[in-house]
Amino acid sequence: MPTKPISRFPVPDIAELPEDLRARILAVQEKSGFVPNVFLALAHRPDEFRAFFAYHDALMDKEGGITKAEREMIVVATSGANECQYCVVAHGAILRIRAKNPHLADQVAVNYRKADITPRQKAMLDFAMKVSRQAERVGDEDFAAMRAQGFTDEETWDVGAIASFFALSNRMANLTNMRPNDEFYLLGRVPKEAAPR
Amino acid sequence: MPTKPISRFPVPDIAELPEDLRARILAVQEKSGFVPNVFLALAHRPDEFRAFFAYHDALMDKEGGITKAEREMIVVATSGANECQYCVVAHGAILRIRAKNPHLADQVAVNYRKADITPRQKAMLDFAMKVSRQAERVGDEDFAAMRAQGFTDEETWDVGAIASFFALSNRMANLTNMRPNDEFYLLGRVPKEAAPR
Amino acid sequence: MPTKPISRFPVPDIAELPEDLRARILAVQEKSGFVPNVFLALAHRPDEFRAFFAYHDALMDKEGGITKAEREMIVVATSGANECQYCVVAHGAILRIRAKNPHLADQVAVNYRKADITPRQKAMLDFAMKVSRQAERVGDEDFAAMRAQGFTDEETWDVGAIASFFALSNRMANLTNMRPNDEFYLLGRVPKEAAPR
């Protein structure tokens, strides 16, 4: 079967990128062992690349608030609803690693209502999905439902902002036909020693 | 995190099942190394169990026509659209094995339009998705589009019938909260020798 | 105006069918006075025919549980939502007969919320419609709503399973352009002695 390219648009040579982009890409390669294609696809537009990852980091790497695994749940659930292949596969891998659970990502991507999550996490994903798919209807009753599960309003901002940012991210991935790296599919599924070389 | 049960309904003891159900279940266990939960969940109703698997086998095990891997693509794509966790996870595993491709199932489950498939397979999944989601609109133009890709009308029946059968199957899985077995998640992802014990 | 054929696919000669199909068809003809076209259209695929009617009988002819008229209400309501001409016309006739009510089927097919049914039947159809159209969202609260109306969980399985089976049936009818027999339109509308010969 045919293999599709990384992006519908030209993918720049890393060596020719502006220094800050190259540094970021090499750092992620150093850490992960490969360069996730989102860096290559968006590097076609350096200014947008910088803003995209600054936004991403502000939401996903921020200290405090909901856990890192919960943030990835939001990404995977909303990206599933938006049919974004790149985000489901790539963030599915991160969710498996952060939650130390090899099954959760596939469950959440298909139907979070049936996943092995707590009622609190279910409420969080209900809110995230409403922001992702029907933000125009978000109202006081939705914030109240979050508070009833113990979320502060600041945490609810985090949940809604992550759903909003990936509304952008999912669209850019679908616009560019962004292809997930092969490496993501297996990450977090098997104990490291058993992973194929 | 909490682990959900196999089914919302009682799951019978294999030893107490009617002989034909027990024989079928033991045979699949012998072959697969485990009993897929769909057999246990549906065994709660032996008559429905028998009809369900007779229908399944008539469509999925039939000789000739579209390939076994293509049949699984139809299952995975339509089950993704119907948000059926059991079918995406279980048939995703079978698709990986039948297509000898560890990535295809995840791609097709999220967005078949972006998957590594041929234009002919894309047309097949367009047809299957129309039957699954808007069967009331299927018309001559859809059969013509299939013929333009070389499908016979009998093959188009197969495609539509598989989409129809899994419309039933997806609903039963969502009705019963059918839980995919842990074994499915990793099947077909790694060379057999590397799989964890 | 043009009259459309029974099926988009070839319709076999009854004399040339496998013995078990022929026997079943002759039995229904004996009982009803005509052969409903679903038997002819599906006889094109004997294995699928056998599984289809085995499943149908397991759900629709089973003793106990919700009444036969209520089962037909589920068929008519969900088939109306799925725009399945064959099922609305054919099962509309059966509903009229089973409910001994010449008006109910037309009401339920168009909008069950406005039909002459009890609140309990309204709840039953709410559940059936959710399984038919949004099964991925069925949850504990829906089972609770059924229990509040006195349905056992086993009866709720029946309701959901009938909605699921006709999700399949409606799609096969729309796929094959299955045509309702002329006889169905008037059945159960007039006292037998007044029916035209």
Place this chain on the structure above:
Amino acid sequence: MPTKPISRFPVPDIAELPEDLRARILAVQEKSGFVPNVFLALAHRPDEFRAFFAYHDALMDKEGGITKAEREMIVVATSGANECQYCVVAHGAILRIRAKNPHLADQVAVNYRKADITPRQKAMLDFAMKVSRQAERVGDEDFAAMRAQGFTDEETWDVGAIASFFALSNRMANLTNMRPNDEFYLLGRVPKEAAPR
């Protein structure tokens, strides 16, 4: 089973209606043998009654243009999509009579794409349904499709205006829980001599 009232709102006594309403109602009773409930339900608001029937007559009784049977097809198809029980049952009866066809109304109400109609009538109903359900998307290409089937733009206005008027009518019927008269269900289904007294 319970029988629902004619309207959720008070139904006036014919004797106490303004003279013009009473005259119209008695005339229709004289002609039809019964008073269709839409007259009684809307008589609750005489000014709205007058405007409603003036609009109705301007579109449905107008000389020339598309046939009377075709106008009723538009009503039945769009009222089916809008789940308006009163309009499907009442205008279904009129369609049977005008088309001299006892089966057409049930076909068109459920899925006009599968009904025994000509390609020209199919195009007409495609247009009517677009006006009824997605008028915001009606554009030059839709008028071109009508012209390709031989409709003048004036006839296309008629088609669109009927779909528009019944968008109003369907909503009033659903708002008021307007109940179809029992008489409508059988009208046009049997030769007059065979109808029960």
Place this chain on the structure above:
Amino acid sequence: MPTKPISRFPVPDIAELPEDLRARILAVQEKSGFVPNVFLALAHRPDEFRAFFAYHDALMDKEGGITKAEREMIVVATSGANECQYCVVAHGAILRIRAKNPHLADQVAVNYRKADITPRQKAMLDFAMKVSRQAERVGDEDFAAMRAQGFTDEETWDVGAIASFFALSNRMANLTNMRPNDEFYLLGRVPKEAAPR
């Protein structure tokens, strides 16, 4: 940029219209300073014109019940949902004038849930939107919600009837490509002395 015509259909010369239409048009011109295009576009069909405006007046000019400004809110909110450019622009102007509020119409047209309205008005628009977009689901619980906000059932009829009438009106405007007059855009936005001549 190109300027589109008043209507996709011929617009009659006022001098050649039937006397009653001409009188009505001249009266509105006298009062408003211009002839709103809806009068010109619908004058193409005098009988429909008469019924349309009779219906309009019965609902919008009626004494008592909900305020004139509230009626315009219903028009603007539902016309926004139906993407009717003419009605949003023209009735937006009337709403600004009737509510003596230069901002309310733009808020309500885009998302009434976020507009500067009272909870009672929010409930009124929830009801109107349900009639406009999902009338088939309107039920006792919706009337109860209106009563809880102090609306009589007669007022609820008004709300629903206005939503229903503009379901017709929006479709006719989209069918005919009815163009809002330039005058409407600024009406009610600036103190009269500051308006450009």
Place this chain on the structure above:
Amino acid sequence: MPTKPISRFPVPDIAELPEDLRARILAVQEKSGFVPNVFLALAHRPDEFRAFFAYHDALMDKEGGITKAEREMIVVATSGANECQYCVVAHGAILRIRAKNPHLADQVAVNYRKADITPRQKAMLDFAMKVSRQAERVGDEDFAAMRAQGFTDEETWDVGAIASFFALSNRMANLTNMRPNDEFYLLGRVPKEAAPR
């Protein structure tokens, strides 16, 4: 009628903001005569503020490609579909100014298909709306339609990226109940000398 606050979340005092945010806000105030509320609402989260406006500027202030007015058309059309009050009102004002057209924004917000735009702009908005509402379906045929209207693929990225960024922006505005400044409503509608003080 009640006036709603700028944001559902706390709005910081400009004097207490980080220096770069304060500088940016004072610059926009200097230029526009007021501080658009989006700056105040997002200043609650300085890191997100920085990334948001960096992304905004990369897309909206970039030299070359589609015109500034066309970029605002994309914002207004997609924000209308997403029911984002802040973005329709604020960017509607900018569109009026950039297009030097007092009517275009209201037309595009309600239904761009009926607006006074060129066929090329219509195609651009068709593409933008598909990215905004159904990005998962964007494919080669959509890029081909853009090329047929003379857009380069780089310009098509711009169109899609703006639609994607405002998918984020619209959700943040709906999440925070962001309130448009009163000033926006009249901007670009009247010659400057006639605007009220």
